[in-house]
Amino acid sequence: MGFDAVYDFTAGIADWKAAGLAVEGSEVGLTNVLAAARTDVPICRPEEVLGDVRARATAAGWDEALVVDCDNVVVGRIRGERWDHPDDLKVESVMELGPTTVRPDGSLIDLSKRMDDKGTKLVVVSDAQGHLLGVVLAEEARQIAAGVDPDVVWQDCDGCSGRAIPNAASDTVKIDD
């Protein structure tokens, strides 16, 4: 090219979108998974004890929690019978390992259909490196995919805002930049 400083972003726009970063263009208006991702799901570290996490999740009105490492990478999930273990056990000893995640740039309509077909109530959204971006609930995905404003959907759930980012580190779903 005859230029001194030339760089190649080899991962390309797919990696850019997978990180949840904005794009421009004629397809921007299409609803993607990130549009329905709420960020108020309880999270915890693997070394925390189950009783503390259960109390926090229950107080927040959730029946599951996600486990992230110090880099905010999703490493586990606690739900269902996983909660039945003794309070003093560490999360890492009871969590589901390596939960399935979906990318933020996928089609929300397609995801909603898959969730309905499989009876999935919640999916975890992460970037390509596994950093937690949020979670999508089936009912909310259905409404948002149908064109309902996400803020309206989230306001309907006891007035909470799914976009709220609590300031307590252990409760926070960090949005990577």
Added chain:
Amino acid sequence: MITNIDRPALLELMANDAQIVDVLPDAEYAAQHIPGAVSIPLRRLDDEAPQKLSRDKPVVVY
């Protein structure tokens, strides 16, 4: 010489006024591209880069 970079490095370069060049075909650029990127499809790169890009700023292609 072209240096391969990852996303964090791209963001840093963008913050430093780098020129972002989408070398994909016109239709793909029209559909979606990184904000601020200019379109110079690969096959036209040699001809158009000197006209569309400044030599005083870093250039990032993708």
